[in-house]
Amino acid sequence: xxxxxxxxxxxxxHNLHPEHKHxxxxxxxxxxxxxxxxxxxxxxxxxxxxGIVTDAAFNGSGCAISxxxxxxxxxxxxxxxxxxxxxxxxxxxxMIHGTATQEQKDALDEAAALEDISHMPAxxxxxxxxxxxxxxxxxxxxxxxxxxxxxxxxxxxVCGSCQRTDCDRK
Ligand code: ZN
Numbered sequence: 001x002x003x004x005x006x007x008x009x010x011x012x013x014h015n016l017h018p019e020h021k022h023x024x025x026x027x028x029x030x031x032x033x034x035x036x037x038x039x040x041x042x043x044x045x046x047x048x049x050x051g052i053v054t055d056a057a058f059n060g061s062g063c064a065i066s067x068x069x070x071x072x073x074x075x076x077x078x079x080x081x082x083x084x085x086x087x088x089x090x091x092x093x094x095m096i097h098g099t100a101t102q103e104q105k106d107a108l109d110e111a112a113a114l115e116d117i118s119h120m121p122a123x124x125x126x127x128x129x130x131x132x133x134x135x136x137x138x139x140x141x142x143x144x145x146x147x148x149x150x151x152x153x154x155x156x157x158v159c160g161s162c163q164r165t166d167c168d169r170k
Pocket of ligand 1: 035038040043062063064065066125126
């Protein structure tokens with residue numbers, strides 16, 4: 001199998017059987033990410049404890065590229081620190097824009113299967129959606145702290161006083 005077919009296989013597999021497409025029980029952050037140019041609409045859920053991404057999942061709908069890319073992103077950031085996750089988002093962006101070094105592509109592991117998107121400008125936003133949403137969430141967390149971390153899940157109500165979804169008072 002040549003490398004392009006292998007990459008296609010990997011993308012297909014993540015699209016057809018996304019391991020991380022489900023709701024988390026107690027996400028610490030939730031954010032909707034939308035790519036109007038294609039109609040991709042994801043709801044990204046992260047659990048960040050003591051600076052480490054301990055869990056990541058998503059729901060929503062969209063094209064094969066957006067779904068596969070978000071699933072790969074979740075795969076890559078679980079167990080990583082906030083800084084490592086942000087660094088991966090930078091590596092991915094560089095790869096999609098065709099400027100990544102081999103070292104950066106190696107860091108991305110399976111997500112490097114989306115490298116060809118750099119030759120498909122119309123699909124760049126699809127591939128970037130999950131990574132861009134994750135970056136926005138972690139940067140917001142670092143800037144504003146956990147108290148104001150944005151929680152806007154479709155189905156998880158946020159307590160008005162403590163901003164938590166798992167609060168009994170809401
Ligand atoms: Zn798309």
